[in-house]
Every structure is written in C-alpha cells, then in structure tokens.
Amino acid sequence: MLATLLAALGAVHAQQKQRLTGGWEFVRQDLGGVWEAVRPVPAGAPESVPLWEPVSLPHCFNARDAVDPDVNYYQGPGWYRTQLTLQNPYPGGRTLLHFEGAGQKTDVYLYTTKVGSHVGGYDEWSVDITEALAAFQQTDEAKTRFKGLVPLSIRCDNSRDLELIPSDLSDFNLYGGLYRYLNLEYRPAVSLERLMAKTDVDAAGKAGTLSVKAALLNPAAGGATPVALRLLDPRGKSVGQFRGNLQGQAGEQPVHQFRVKSPRLWSPTSPQLYTLETTVGSGTQAYKQTEKVGFRHIEFVEKGPFKLNGQRLLLRGTHRHEDHAGVAAAMTEPMIRREMVMMKQMGVNFIRLGHYQQSPIVLNLCDSLGILVWEEIPWCRGGLGGPVYQAQARRMLTNMIQQHYNRPSVIIWGLGNENDWPNDFPEFDKQKIRAFMTELNDLSHQLDPARYTAIRRCDFCKDIVDVYSPSIWAGWYRGIYTDYKDVSRKEFEGVKRFLHVEWGGDSHAGRHSENPDNALVKVSRGEGADERAGDASLFGGSARASKDGDWSESYLCNLVDWHLKEQETMPWLSGTAYWPFKDFSTPVRPDNPVPYMNQKGVVERDFTPKEAFYVFQSYWTAQPMAHIYGHSWPVRWGEEGEQKMVKVYSNCEQAELFVNGKSYGVRKRNAQDFPAAGLYWNVPFKTGPNEVRVVARQGKQTVQDQISFRYQTQKWGKPAKLTLEKIADANGLVTVEAKLFDAQGxxxxxxxxxxxxxxxxxxxxxxDLGTSSGARKVQAYNGRAIIRLQARPGQTAVAAASPGLDTVLLPL
Structure with missing residues (x-):
C-alpha cells in the first residue's frame, strides 16, 4: 500500500521544484528603490534607465572583472528582475523561493513588497512568498498590467563590510550575484523543513542503524501529520518501512530508527548509497522528499592515521574554490560535474571545500563519486568582529551542519581558516578568538556529535578542535621541499590529531625549465616551512621559491613528486590536501604572471590540466596511465650532444623510452626513486625536431604516450624584438602567438x-579569463604567449606590446 501511495504521488512531486534559469534581466548598480525595477516605462522611452541586460542564472556580476588587470573588481549592489507564472498545485499550499547561495547580502521583492533577506554568500536559504503573492494577485496591477505574471526583483550586494564573513583580506574574491541556482518550490500546507538522517555502524560493518528526525514547515496548519518512510539499499531493494505521525509542533522530533544488518558500506572505492524516501501528509496534501545516505565508520586516531570502516585510509586530497573562467562563481551543474569527475580521475579521495559551504551539487557528487569532505564556514582572516559578525558565523555553521548533515561524504566541520591573521579591527585579542572558537566547537558537537571539528593555521587555537592543520609550505613560502617529512613530523607531535591541508606552489601554465630547482640554493634551511606575513609577495623579504623561483611547471612537478613519494612512507599520517585543484582569482595577487590569479592549481581556470595533474595520477590512480613530461613545452634547449632528462609519470610497473625511434631501455617503477618514481632517462636530443615515445606496461596491459618538440642549441641574448602570428583558425576561434627574439633573431x-x-x-x-592563454596582460612562458579571439566578418587587427620593445600589429 505504501509503494502504491508513493508512486501515485510522483506526478505531484514532479511539480514541486523547478530551476529559474531563464528570462532574467540584470543591472550592475544600485537602484533608487525597488519601484525602479517594476515601474511602467514605455519601450524605447529615453527615461528607461538604467539599462538592463538579459542574463540567465546562475550569474555572477564579477564574471570578467575579477581578473581584469586594470581595475579592481566591482564590489557593490546589483539587481535582477523577472516575471513568473505561479500556480501552486496544492490547495492551501506554500510557495517558496529556494536559494542555493547568493552573494553576499540579498533582498527579495515581490512587486514592491520585500519578502525576505539573507546575509551570507554560501549557505542555502528560502523565502516564503505565499502571503505576498496572494495579496499581489488581488491588486489591479496584477490583473491589468501584469496579466497573471508576477514581478520578482532581487538585490544582491557584495560591498565591503568588516562585520561580514569572510574578510576582504581573504585570498579569494567575495563574489556578487545569483551565482548558484534559484529554485521555485511548491509545497502543500504542511511539508518538511528539514530531515536529519544519522547513520551508525560499527567498525567491522556488521550492524548499522539509521535514526531519522524531522522538522515540519508550517506545522501550525495541521495537527498530527501522517509520515511514511521507506529505506532502499544501493540496488533499490526495500530494507525497511515505517508509518506513523508527526506532531504539529516546531523543531525536530524523532521519527523512527531502522536497523540494518551487514549494511553495504560507503567508501571512496565503493560509494554505496541507500535511499530514504519520506512522505508527510496524504492525498493531495502529500509531500515527498528523497535523501541519499551511507553507512561508514570514521576515526581519526589520536597520534595516528585516519581509519575508514576499521581500515587505515591515507586521505589523498585537494581543495576547491567556486570559480571558473568567464563565469567566476556562476558555475553550471555540467561545469561542476566535470570538475569533480576530473578530481576523481586524478585519484582524489578527499577534498577540503575552501573556504565556505558549497553548492549542494558539489556535495551530491562527493557522495556519489566517493570523495570524503572537510567543509567549513567562511570565518577566514581578519580577526574577530562584533555581535553581528559572530551571529553570522553561528548561523552559517548551524545552516551548514543541518543542510549537509545527511551526507556520508562529510567527515569534518571546519570552524575557521587563518584566524591568526589580523587587520580588520583595531583589536586583535587572541583570548577572545579562543573563546569564540570554543563556542563554535561546542555548537558543532551539539548539532552533530558524530563528526570531527577542525581548523587550519591558528596555532593558539589548535588545542580546541578535534583535528588541526598547521601551515606547512615546504619548498614554496619557506624552506625547501625535501624538508617536508621532518617538518610534518614535528607538527604531528604537537597536536592530538594531525591532518595537513594546503601545500604546493604556483606555476605559470606553459612555462618550463631545464633547471627548475636552481633557486633553492638561495633558500635558508632551518626556518621551518610555514607561511608568514608578506611571504606571498613577489618583492622583499628572505629568499624563497615563491619569490625567487621560476614559477615553472617543471618546479611544481618536482615539488609535488617529492611530497607524494614521502607520503608513501609516513604510516602515522592521516592525509593531506593539495592547495588547490584549479587556479582561481584573488584580489590580493595583482603581480602574478596572470594578474589577480592564484596559480597553484594543477589545472587551469578553464579545466586545462597542467603537468602536475599527471604526477598525482601516477601515485594515486590504479587505471594504467603514462604521461611524458612536456606536452606544452614546444622548444627545449641546451648544448649539442648534452644529456637531457626525460621524465615519465606513470603508475605502471615498467616503461620503455624511445627517442627518435631508438630505444633507451626499460626502467622499473620505484616510488622512492626521485624523480618520477625512477621513470627518467638522460638522453641526447638532435638539433631541430625530436620525437619521444613511451610504452608502459602493467601486467598484460600496455599504455603509450608521445610528444614532439624542437631542440634549440643557439644561445640567445636580451629580448629585442616582438613578433605576432596567427597559428590556428578553427571553429570560429583564431589563435595568435607572440614571441620574443634577441637582436640576432x-x-x-x-x-x-x-x-x-x-x-x-x-x-x-x-x-580576462584568468588563464595563461586567456589574459590580455600576461607574463611570457618560455619567450612566448598565445591568446584567442572570436572571429567576425570584417577587418580586425591584433596588437601585442611589451615594455621597452616596439609594439607589433597583426591584421587578420
């Protein structure tokens, strides 16, 4: 009978939620008031200002200016407007607008009535427009001018505000706009506000329980409300059902506890998801909600590693910022899916979502792909604000935990990042920061006793949380990368539970070096490997790779390679997370080779993999792969007959290298043989074109890779001439390349x-895409740089300029 009821409700359920993506207009400025968004203005009239532009959602009003090299990115208000057809199918039902996130302060208007507000750019929230809608539909304006359509206007504002988290000192943009999906929801008179599903399983995985609590939305509309639960295993087989009633009261109330014998366990290699179907109400007032849950047992061993389902699991992680070329924070679901799948293909089993609650789409993918999660609130840098500031932090922590409580992927709630970073307020009081961190820690454990708490880089609070990550940037901001294991061991011994998040270094995509480690001879050892004030600057201070290195992909590969081979020999290590997966924009790095970009990603801002991506694959994946270093290195250089290193990143047992058709022998992989796990050869190149091929074998499987490049033996002097030529023309895109030559050519x-x-x-x-091939101002990589343009009929000319050199013009 329950199954029949659930099936009958399918048609109604399909109407409950829809994304509002099309039919929007936007203006990037403030209005005098909401009346300016809805007042009648004759089409084409001169007083029809401001000028609105058509957009679709998600939309970020910093899509391009975040990486504009010549201006600061816009921080201020922007308005959106649309007209909706609204028809709630439920008698006496509620009509809601559900925001998956909007930045950073948002006001919502139905016609001229303000129906809701929210502060905080990253958590989900809803606005109930039922009463305002009913009132508007009775007006003459609704019946005559709008003819059944409902005007909706939304003001987003990312203006600078010291009493807002995150701080504007943060190393990322505080974006503005409706940059996540906005949903229209139709609910019956009584529905679910939230459903809390807690799974428990012993370390052996023999017995599991699922405890369900629920909170009703609009409970006053009814008395006791029927509730039905059904639990399906990962194959879709029903393993438990329940029917009962929920009382017409506010707040959470227990519903039922399922017992599951020998549940199928969730893990990164086998992300088994159960389905919990919940129906409240009956007949035309029935509301259905489906949740995915997973059974897994987690443990951060004190003074030891991490265990999942009773077995040690080395957390192999990265980080994600909500940022992408051309759209900034407004990533669509296909974009997000592509990014998360790429992470999984790189071998990731863990991610820290920095530094804020992220889209439910991201969490859905972590659950289904098998990626463990550290998710945190945006208390990031700046110190500690006043009551309004602290209330926002508490509210966002509560929202994050309640909204992502059911996720099997989430293992850590992050309470803050770099809270030892002052300067937003006259007072920087460590004891007050400790007191507030303690309050957040207690709140987290009260809301969710089953998960761990953590912070990164605030040593005077490291004893408060369950898991601590210090600042360790061996080989980048301090020290050299071979210091990594010793520094990590020392930090490990100083805390109860150690997890190393944020390590790595910047690389300018397309830049390569024959001697990438040269700068390390200048770097002092024995000063630790943390990041200190000013270390991110490219000027002043002590020698460090971040300032004095070449920012080549070659150096980053060496740094990553060393860290990964060391992690294989650290049995006490719970895990690490490389910072970050993808390059992202930041207002505090205007002098980087791509201005306003943090270039530490292993893929570019448009998903183009850098060479380091394949270093991770070679250590973290099982599917046989092989990658010769240098796919984006068109010209190598050196002496005639000089032995040059060729590196192959592969997870295969052995590989054979061929240069210009000649075999240079087979090498066996050994993770502790640096670099490239022993898969490197020193071979001669011929002047001019060269072909390099590798054949790697894993058992009976074979994989191959090959590259072509030119070998230059001529020496060069100071750049004296700039050239520009068209190198490609396809699919409406023209690619031009600038090159630098000396006086002898x-x-x-x-x-x-x-x-x-x-x-x-x-x-x-x-x-303004934030990539090395999509920036109008960019540092050359190996004496060249490319850019693309959309070709249109008519005369076009591209120019390239460089300080001290004659500008060159290329007519197309």
Missing amino acids: VQCLDAANWLHFSLAGAGKLLD
Missing part, C-alpha cells in the same frame, strides 16, 4: 617579459 626561451594584447575592429578578444 634567436628565440629567447627563458624570457618572462610582460605582454599586453589588444584588438581593434570586428571580433572579440577572449581575455
């Missing part, structure tokens, strides 16, 4: 001069 293969591209005439330059 020899390409300067180590030149890192600044280049500035511009365009005149028909077409559009694809700049």
